[in-house]
Amino acid sequence: MAGVSDARETYRVLDLALRVGEILLSSGAGAADVTATMLGLTRHCGLPNADIDVTFTLLRMSYQADPEEPPVLLTRNVAQRDIDYDDLTRVQGLVNDVMRDRVDVAEARRRVAWINSTDHYLPVWSAVVGSGVVGAGIALLLDGDALVTSVAFLAGVAITVLMRTLNRQRWPMFYQQAAGGLVATVLALVAAVVAERAGLAVDVSLVITANIVMLLSGIGFMGAIQDALSGFYLTSGARIIEALLATAGLIAGVSAGLALAPGLGVSTIGLRPGRIELAAPPLVLVGAVVAACAFAFTSYAPLRSLPAIAMSTVAGHLGYLAVLDPRDARPWAAAVAAVIIGLLSYAVAGRVRVPPLVVVVPALVPMLPGLTIYRGLSYMSDGDTLGILQLSAAAATTIALAAGVILGEYVAQPLRRNARRIEDRLSGPRMVGVMHSHLARRTRGTSAGA
Structure with a gap:
């Protein structure tokens, strides 16, 4: 032009x-x-x-x-x-x-x-219900039983309604997270009291962990790492501060909720929210697919993209479980899963006519280290140096996920080497916006007219 x-x-x-x-x-x-x-x-x-x-x-x-x-x-x-x-x-x-x-x-x-x-193509209530399904899916992934999964679903719905209300009233993110953490913890404590009176055993730590999933800042932290890898350090720093502040608000809310435990007759001895114990592999795959597709649904992804998201999630988690060893660090398993997800996502996104970002992010959601970030800051708030190790593990896992996705895209596009340049300062894979194929087409048109 x-x-x-x-x-x-x-x-x-x-x-x-x-x-x-x-x-x-x-x-x-x-x-x-x-x-x-x-x-x-x-x-x-x-x-x-x-x-x-x-x-x-x-x-x-x-x-x-x-x-x-x-x-x-x-x-x-x-x-x-x-x-x-x-x-x-x-x-x-x-x-x-x-x-x-x-x-x-x-x-x-x-x-x-x-x-x-234009407004969202889905009614508000459907996105709210979808948020509850995300919590239920993560509860399945963490080996929660029917009671834990049900409470996680109710907590996801209640927290989403609360967060939307506070957001409309322009409450700062810290207070929104604190309120959400308080509601999640109180629901978990009430569920523990009801279960005890019904003669049922319930793991209160697991219930709280499943309830706070919707409030974790794993996506923001991964976005920060991606910006840092791309050289946008100022934006990366702002994202990290937002993620840490949101997690600090969540910790404050959970702590306030746990202060009510003695009054409800629930013992806090040995109570440690944020514990990660995966279920059996089949249940992990089911929970991951449910959580990923529900997250995409609540983010108003086109419905035609859900099968592609489910396929990428299953493939990525199969790779994750195949490499994961409880005795070793988690980042290598996360990196392998991210490469697989990146490879498949870039291949299938075009077939369902959505940007690769729409497939990549939901497929990664079940593996994001939001719980690890929460545990790290929680330990640090108690003066425990174990928190530094937890935050380091979260950072390593996030870097593995971000770098793995980018590597997967490089592997998925071996025939587009001549279209790798967007401009002098920016090069490499794109998950949305101007793609390499656009530049390749422009280059061919210019050469033909020369």
Whole structure:
């Protein structure tokens, strides 16, 4: 496309790129993917040297057509972080159409405005129920019985309703997490009292662990590691601080709930939430698939993507269980699983017409070290140096997952070596936005016309 010289047209192109970047960043895309997509759009639309800055809460773009003219500068705050994989998929389709010259800038701006203004395609109650199913799936994975799984489902529903209410009232994340942890713990204690009166044995630690799954910060921590691996250290640091602060709020809420245990007649001796003990392999696979697909459902992933997510989850966890040895560290098993998930996800995502990110993240959710992060900070709050080891293990596992997924993508695309460059500073795999195939097509078109 020819270069843009008109200031109004420059504004339109930058505005389009910023709106696309906002949707990508708010839906969990890494800073590298967001930057590459915004730069790819502006280049294709005639702004070859636009300046882009992506941070955790702010997007900035500027373009200077002539050194003697003032630059056009636009910024956009990313305040709302409501993951919507349906919007993400629609934006991916819009990027594809722009890169293939199927739509012009004006039509693209209309479409992205429509995407931003439409509601979720699922009713609110279905996403709330889906959150409960996520908790139930993790409870199965942790070898929970029918009682633990049922309480985890109820806790997931109650916590989601509470978090949505507090979010609408603009409560800070720390207090939302504290309230959620308190509710999760109280529900677990009440379940223990009811079970004891009914003559049933219940592991209170396991019930609390299953209840707090929806509040863990494993996804945020993995996003931080991905940004760090991509060289976006400022954004990575902000994500890590958010994840640690959210976990600290969760610990405060759980501690407040445990303070009520004596009044309810529940003993806290030997009580240690966050313990990880996997069930038998068949139950692990069932729980992982249920949790992954339910998470994708609550994130409004297109329904056609659920079989691909289930397939990637099963394959990844089979690899994980095959390598996992209780006597060894967990990161190697996580790395093998992530490579398998990355390899399959990039292969099947195109067949169901969704970005690879929509398949990758849900498949990794059951393996994220959120419980390990929780245990690490919990130990540290008690003055136990074991917390440092737990946090180190969580970091190692997260790095293994992030690096493994990227390696899987490299293995999945051995025939695209000539299309590895997005721009001078950014190279490597993309999970959403401008893909390598777009650049390969542009390169072939340029060579043919030369």
